Amino acid sequence: MLYKLERNYQCMHKTRLLLILTLLISLLAGCGNRGIPVIKQELLDQKMSVLMLSSSGLSASAKDVLGQTLKNWRDGNSIAYEWVKDLNALDDNVDSKLKSKTYDYIYVVGNELFPSANEKMALGLTTSKWTFLQSQPFAEGSAITVNEQASLLQLDLQQIETMKNKAIQDLLFQNVVIEWVTQSERPIPSAWAPSEEADHIVLLNNNNQWFQQLTFQVHQHHAAWVIFYSPVSEDQLQKAKSLGVSVMDFAGALTADLNWTQIFDNRLAMMKTHAWQKGIQNYNPQELKELKMK
Incomplete structure (x- = not known):
């Protein structure tokens, strides 16, 4: 009888240790993923989704506005997003995202990215709507091919x-x-x-x-x-x-001082009303603060 009680106690003890170990593994796994901005395809399918690609040439103030904008889009409008920043060109990391996930809208911010983004868009890796946002007057070689998938916001030529x-x-x-x-x-x-x-x-x-x-x-x-x-x-x-x-x-x-807050507010309004349009559009007077000679 005493042997049987002792054996039962050992089994309960082992079971308790196994439960504790399982709980610890679960907690550690949760901590390991905390803070990593990885969006699963299921979430992208449930919400409006955005891939933001921004140039390393953007000013610090523009980057700050962009970062705050994306948080506001997520918190206030349930927009799922991924942001690949400080790019000199669209790289293999961007390729992987385009091939593995589906986004409603892709934003390319900064003239420097236009040539490589134009090439990626031409490959047909995604059916997403592309929006190119000019950061300064066009430089040689930064023009894009505006097709059925593309919208370009530029300064008034x-x-x-x-x-x-x-x-x-x-x-x-x-x-x-x-x-x-x-x-x-x-x-x-x-x-x-x-x-x-x-x-x-x-x-x-x-x-x-x-x-x-x-x-x-x-x-x-x-x-x-x-x-x-x-x-x-x-x-x-x-x-x-x-x-x-x-x-x-x-x-x-020439150099342009753009109102990035207004530009992104207008993009949000466009997404919410499904008013995206292909083709070339000029920044409006509220989006352009100043255009001046250097």
Whole structure:
């Protein structure tokens, strides 16, 4: 009898230890996943879902707004999201997400990401709606192919050209002597550099001596400005500045101060009303704080 009681006690003790061990394993597993922003496909299927892809070139203030925006979308509107930030291009990690999960909306924030995002979109890895959000006036090579899946929010090109034209006209009105540097396929508008002033233009096409030629013309004409009309490298800009004249990179002459809070508020309203539209749209006056010459 005593043996049987002792044996029963041992069995109960082992069972209790097994239950405690199982509970500890469960608790440890829960702690191990805490704080890791992994969204299962079931949750994405239940809620409106967003994949946010943002460039490393965004300002700190823009990143702060974006982070707070996503939290507000989740907490206030039950939007499931994943955020891949500080990208220089869409990488294998993004590829994996596009192949393994389905999102209602994909946002690409920052011009630097447009070329690689354009390539990923063309592969047809997802049927999601893509929205490209321009962070600054377009640089060479950052344009996208706007197809049935894509929406582009950009700065007003007409406004940009108007500002650039005014800047040049102001210089010409002051009778400032300008030397132009460009490519042959990007001729200087005749209103700025008439044909009789062709000796004020330096072509970069296959011209290893462009800087020597520019130096000669600056000194010969006593020029006060050098304006690069075609896209230019930082090294070329610095060479021109070494001549002691004012230098303008015309392709990158403007900078934009965008109201990111308003931009994302408007995207939220669009998602809630299912009003997404393909094609190119300009930022409205509330979304653009200021566009100015650098």
